[in-house]
Amino acid sequence: MEIRHPIHPRDAAQFSTERMRAEFLVQGLFQPGEVKWVYTHHDRMLIGGVVPVEAPVTVSQVPELHTEYLLERREIGIVNIGGPGTVTVDGEVYGLARRECLYVGLGKRTLSFGSVDRAQPARFYLVSAPAHQAYPTRKTGPQDAEFEQLGSDDQSNRRTLYRFIHANGVQSCQLMLGMTELAPNNLWNTMPAHLHDRRSEVYLYFDLDPAARVFHFFGEPGETRHLVVANEEAVISPSWSIHSGVGTRSYTFIWAMAGENYTFKDMDPVAMDDLR
Template sequence: MLTVETRPAVSPFEAKGMDTTALRGAFLGQGLFENGEIRLIYSHYDRMIVGGAVPAGDTLTLDQVKECGTASLLDRRELGVVNVGGPGTVTAAGQSYAMEKGDVLYLGRGLGPVTFAGQGRFYLTSAPAHASLPARLIRLAEAKNFTTGAAETANHRTIYQFIHPEVMESCQLVLGYTKFHGGSVWNTMPAHLHDRRMEAYFYFDLAPEARVFHMMGEPSETRHLVVANEEAVLSPPWSIHCGAGTGSYTFVWAMAGDNVDYKDVEMVAMGDLR
């Protein structure tokens, strides 16, 4: 079963007047993981798609998504798959990829239908693609990583880059995830902006009772979303993005837009946040 929800773009002027319900309806992705289903959100921000596929021991096939206007999703798109569950298999163009938790799979334009099987819980991100590039399965040991922050500021973390220019070539999708060291809960601090691309956050490995307070909005007009396990946030190019959790968690970051330069950001001083 395939379900697709379309999210129109929201300007910063509209966001200023939104209450909690409206903010969550525009920017928070809930209920993406349901046994036996593929659930997608089609965003007008850089035409990014985020979603989840849960075969639950059976098989699911992702092919035509009407909102994309093509016979098959990958006719004019690329796809990033992150397994956040048990062992599973993803198959495309006759090639099967066995994925453990934490593995990332890149599928390029033109590979046709994609089938998911096993006990995996597959987080999906997709962006328009201008070229056909080779598929690649990237395991944690193959990702580029660096550690930043400090325990004293509660943001000691390691950033793993998978679909990234220093690891492999993609068209515009850039993806990785961030893991925290003991006692650290703040992500992406200090906050920043990147006006040339949007970003989607996906939080996982939170305890059922834990929450992440995800900060968003213009630097002078910040807002927040309270996010639970396996929920996503659509972060517009005009918005800051950072957050703090009530316990340990991991988050996937995925970007699409004008370039693939991870460092193309504008830092926001803490004193400028309101």
């Protein structure tokens, strides 16, 4: 497991590009036959990737957490961004097609990840947060999630936002998770920007052409920086940072939040005049 420590915004403003990428960019999550973990002390979120190929990959204990099993004091959201797969939760099997999501709550002891076709393996993206109450395991996806149409073509930001794990959908203790898909030829996400000082957020960019990149904007409104992000890379966004981006081509991203409040619209808008 790779561990990332909290960073103060005044310190982050002095970082080189290399240091920014080392602290906030998550690469190499999806490795065949393995489970990869990155632990961030920003709201103690745990970010992972699993690509089962020849055999299922089972996750029970994560030694660095110093608990008997992964979900002893945690909950987890799982999104499949690859071929058809299965997630087995304490012996119960759930099929997950591409872009479908599974929530697993506090107290479940064993997760096992499999692919239906090893030639087109599943690619499971995992986000976990601490939890103090158990909620039922539930599956969802774009076909039955609450969604919202945002933006416009003239602003190059027309997109569909799907809410998977949230107060009015799949219930959880504190984790919120969803997906935003940009329409063809639209490039911007989350601009005008906002903050939510009571929650950290993680973005995973995917469905991005291998030659394309997303320029992810980051930092306090008056001290912005950017990270150049490739397909299937994630960005850890602390509570003090904006999180916005523009791609060289359209793309999709999974957003996940954890922290103080459990209200999706708990946001502090940032005026364009305040961005630097």
